[in-house]
Amino acid sequence: MKSVTTNSMHTPAPAQAHEADALAVSALVDGELDDALARPLLRRLAPGGPERECFREYSLIGDTLRGLDHDMPDLTNRVMAALEGEPTLLAPMRKPHRQRPALWLAAAAVAAITWGLWSAGPSPESPASLAANPNATPAMAANAPGNVMPYLAAHQDFAQAVVSPPEMRFTRVTLAGTGQ
Amino acid sequence: MLLGLAACGAQAAEPLPPAEAAAWLQRMADAPRRLAYEGVFVFQHGDAAMQSLQVANRPAVSGKDSRLTAMDGLQREVRCTQGVSTSLMTEGGQLKVERRLNNRHFPDLLPVNAGALANWYAVRLGEFSRVAGLDCQQVELAPKDVFRWGYVLCAEKDTALPLKAAMINESGRLLMQYTFAEIRFGATPRSAPAPLPETPANARPVASERVGVKNLPPGFTRITAVNRKLPNKSNEVEHWVFSDGLTHISLFLEPASHPVESMRGQSKLGMINMLTRQVGPMQATILGDAPWPAVEAIAMSLEARLPAGAPR
Numbered sequence: 001m002k003s004v005t006t007n008s009m010h011t012p013a014p015a016q017a018h019e020a021d022a023l024a025v026s027a028l029v030d031g032e033l034d035d036a037l038a039r040p041l042l043r044r045l046a047p048g049g050p051e052r053e054c055f056r057e058y059s060l061i062g063d064t065l066r067g068l069d070h071d072m073p074d075l076t077n078r079v080m081a082a083l084e085g086e087p088t089l090l091a092p093m094r095k096p097h098r099q100r101p102a103l104w105l106a107a108a109a110v111a112a113i114t115w116g117l118w119s120a121g122p123s124p125e126s127p128a129s130l131a132a133n134p135n136a137t138p139a140m141a142a143n144a145p146g147n148v149m150p151y152l153a154a155h156q157d158f159a160q161a162v163v164s165p166p167e168m169r170f171t172r173v174t175l176a177g178t179g180q
Numbered sequence: 181m182l183l184g185l186a187a188c189g190a191q192a193a194e195p196l197p198p199a200e201a202a203a204w205l206q207r208m209a210d211a212p213r214r215l216a217y218e219g220v221f222v223f224q225h226g227d228a229a230m231q232s233l234q235v236a237n238r239p240a241v242s243g244k245d246s247r248l249t250a251m252d253g254l255q256r257e258v259r260c261t262q263g264v265s266t267s268l269m270t271e272g273g274q275l276k277v278e279r280r281l282n283n284r285h286f287p288d289l290l291p292v293n294a295g296a297l298a299n300w301y302a303v304r305l306g307e308f309s310r311v312a313g314l315d316c317q318q319v320e321l322a323p324k325d326v327f328r329w330g331y332v333l334c335a336e337k338d339t340a341l342p343l344k345a346a347m348i349n350e351s352g353r354l355l356m357q358y359t360f361a362e363i364r365f366g367a368t369p370r371s372a373p374a375p376l377p378e379t380p381a382n383a384r385p386v387a388s389e390r391v392g393v394k395n396l397p398p399g400f401t402r403i404t405a406v407n408r409k410l411p412n413k414s415n416e417v418e419h420w421v422f423s424d425g426l427t428h429i430s431l432f433l434e435p436a437s438h439p440v441e442s443m444r445g446q447s448k449l450g451m452i453n454m455l456t457r458q459v460g461p462m463q464a465t466i467l468g469d470a471p472w473p474a475v476e477a478i479a480m481s482l483e484a485r486l487p488a489g490a491p492r
Contacts, residue, residue: 150413151430152452158281158428160345162256170445171446173442173443175442
């Protein structure tokens with residue numbers, strides 16, 4: 001579930017603002033945007049506005065995923081071709097920020113932080129950015145990296161019952177900054 | 181996750197204060213070790229077929245003396261006694277006996293220091309329920325970040341023994357669950373199991389470390405680092421295990437015989453995530469019953485270390 005928040009304390013940078021707008025439009029298309037936030041956004045969907053183009057794109061993608069693209073037979077191919085060109089790119093986890101002790105001394109602050117995490121869903125330390133890499137080879141790989149069953153079997157030492165290792169599906173990925 | 185856990189316990193209250201949450205976790209962690217019980221529980225992985233297992237447990241000076249026996253399919257058994265866990269499997273008439281690195285199994289889900297889990301999970305009390313004819317209190321563990329799955333446990337009303345445990349992903353989908361079908365408290369006379377054959381330890385501590393981990397997901401520490409022999413592998417591999425006490429992620433390290441292509445693996449329901457990559461001269465395989473961000477974070481934190489005395 002997406003989380004859309006507003007902050008009246010400062011003016012966001014253009015890139016941040018664009019990202020927030022895109023998130024809001026995505027949430028609107030998915031029917032997940034709160035009414036109070038949806039109304040001003042709908043007003044901004046005027047012809048020629050940047051949000052309108054974003055809304056159109058998200059709607060087309062949504063229709064394609066739901067199989068509602070019969071009137072545009074080429075659309076699926078175009079969307080899928082675009083997705084094919086975007087393999088997963090993995091990047092290192094950001095160094096966690098050191099918590100300031102003062103934050104944790106105040107019971108009220110602790111309560112507020114806990115509530116915030118519950119409300120926003122799990123996302124505080126997103127470990128890696130998944131991004132498009134046009135130079136990498138995409139797609140599902142049919143062949144597993146060697147025989148992985150011994151690893152899966154050994155990891156079953158930590159299973160809570162006696163279970164057989166499951167079947168796995170594999171995808172080739174590109175690791176940021178490693179040349180792999 | 182919130183929606184998923186709420187669906188399992190419609191009347192879930194506010195998260196418990198940290199001290200109370202820690203106390204509940206610790207009660208549920210202690211119960212399987214201090215109680216004697218015997219029973220049968222059912223294990224289900226997603227929508228796959230169910231499996232029945234018989235469990236018998238007695239407290240012992242060394243912690244516990246337990247025996248887990250699969251009642252369906254292949255003859256498999258786990259025995260934990262005197263701090264040593266052994267796996268026995270009969271296949272094609274051959275008995276295979278192996279030491280396990282971990283001596284816990286359901287309902288012994290939570291670590292010895294379970295109270296610390298309250299740092300990483302919001303704990304809520306749900307509804308009262310009934311499992312195996314006993315009243316139990318639902319206890320929900322919702323992760324505070326993306327690095328662990330959520331759990332709904334049902335703790336027996338008087339003893340806090342977990343009678344049921346369900347693992348739930350971030351979308352609220354059930355990944356696996358364990359549920360007692362019948363349970364009887366108290367030790368009962370039973371015939372002693374056949375003595376175990378002599379099982380030499382198949383793991384020894386890692387001597388030198390050729391790979392380092394820059395930073396781990398919050399709450400995770402390395403709990404094991406051994407050299408061990410794996411089936412169908414001619415040479416020993418290093419097996420490291422990282423855990424927050426509830427989630428376990430394995431790292432296998434071995435010399436890369438050829439350039440390693442980075443591959444991501446995922447089980448059918450996404451419960452097990454895996455990544456294979458090259459780190460310096462080593463092939464690293466990272467996998468766990470953990471969300472992808474946790475596996476990915478550890479995999480991307482690996483770095484090759486120069487041998488001692490090597491020029492920098």
